[in-house]
Amino acid sequence: MTSAVPTHAAGGTDAAAPITMFGPDFPFAYDDYVKHPDGIGSIPAAAYGTRVAIIGGGLSGMLAARELLRMGLQPVVYEADQIGGRMRSVPFEGHEDVVAEMGSMRFPPSSTTLFHYLDEMGLETTPFPNPLAESTPSTVVDLKGETHFARTLADLPPVYTEVAEAWTRALEEHAELRPLQDAIRARDHVKLKEIWNDLIRRYDDETFYGFLARSSSFQSFRLREIFGQVGFGTGGWDTDYPNSILEILRVVLTAADDHHQGVVGGSQQLPVRLWERPVEGAVHWPAGTSVQSVHEGGRTHPAVAALRRTDAGGFEITDAEGRTDTFEAVVYTAQVWMLLNTINSDDRLLPIDHWTAVERTHYMGSSKVFVLVDRPFWKDMDPATGREVMSMTLTDRMSRGTYLLDQGEGKPGLICLSYTWSDDSLKLLPLDAEARMDLMLKSLAEIYPGVDIRSHVIAPPQTVTWESERAFMGAFKANLPGHYRYQERLYSHFMQDRLAPEFRGLFLAGDDVSWTAGWAEGAVTTALNAVWGVMHQFGGSTAAANPGPGDVFDEIAPLVLGD
Known part of the structure; x- marks a missing residue:
């Protein structure tokens, strides 16, 4: 078997080599795979034009659709809301050029496969102002009523x-x-x-x-x-x-x-461009074909209402408008819980152990509150202290994390007043956007008593709580203790030769089946797994010099725990 990754002798580590999201559960070099001149695989000409359903128009769905089209297949995308999923960049009223990142907003350079597609789509990134990051001018830590200003860790108490x-x-x-x-x-x-x-x-x-x-x-x-x-x-x-x-x-x-890096102009641009832009090097399709252009009217199909297997071994999808279509293969990238409630799902879609894994999936909740302000006033210097009037803030108060996002010279300023998780997020669930803003301004006034943030606000606040979003029910998957076996089943699902024939043809992808949930790299790599699975189903293969994740699976497979 051809190895997907080079093996180095003990003691031969190059300390200058970067750390990437290479494994650890399934150490496959996806970044090298997608950059290889031989491409990531091909299918027989007899399969060209075959329609494959893609359920979910987030990053994983758009990437799978694009790569399947490149191989000569016809992706058919179903999306319940808008392209992007949790890459949701929301503009402000009257200021459409400034967006609030309601989901994904910061990306580590170790996400090398993700950055390949960011580069391919012509997107720029800029350092994100995390606490005490080199690009963050200053950080304030406020705990138990004590406030500490810092530019580096050494400035904080011992x-x-x-x-x-x-x-x-x-x-x-x-x-x-x-x-x-x-x-x-x-x-x-x-x-x-x-x-x-x-x-x-x-x-x-x-x-x-x-x-x-x-x-x-x-x-x-x-x-x-x-x-x-x-x-x-x-x-x-x-x-x-x-x-x-x-x-x-x-x-x-x-x-x-x-x-971390943020995407200039908003992260939602990535899935949107994957949808809109022509796919270079696509076989079967004429030059200039995009995923969007193979959809009637240039629109995705509406939400999936029912997903069932047919007696002929294919799949029947009924959408929210009542239209029913059949497919030989389906790539499912939406939250897996939707298979339990909002989608009328056939029990025959998955083996029973996989259904158990779906049911046991645990989601982290998350809320954000953003305000647009007239200018980045936080950079003003307080004459009494010689410091910025506001800083990136961590606190045990209700706001928890506050991020100051400079949009550039002459532009309004953007503040993420609050970024909270799980129980802290649930505390905000009953409140509307204005009430959330008021609560966060009250919290920050205790930390910055001389700063009138409200006087700078120039647009209605933007907010989200992902656990209350019908198509999401949470921000991302987060395994609880004892859940490794469930994760291994879901991740390895694309290796369908291991499944009974009656359970093949549906490929799970996206954040829920990723080992690194909450990071876009996982959405990218599981999409590539599903693409390999569909290619394999239609009799395709990868180039000998560029084996895919399924070709080397046995060599680097995730550990299978016993009873």
């Missing part, structure tokens, strides 16, 4: 450095941080899986909080409390405390929480 060092020690002593990252840098999938699979066996039943509490460096409750409320990278971690520690380790090991 206890914060103690927390940061405790986290690093916990990772090094109990999670093999450095050997794993060395293996990721070297793309040594043998060593990576050897270490990671041992961690799966040790920690599948462990919560994030339990991992901290059992480490020698976090014996102090005070340190665990501060880490939960403030943390490092993107902010506090306490809303993740009940989740599996494996979920957190995947983020940390692959640098998914570091050096």
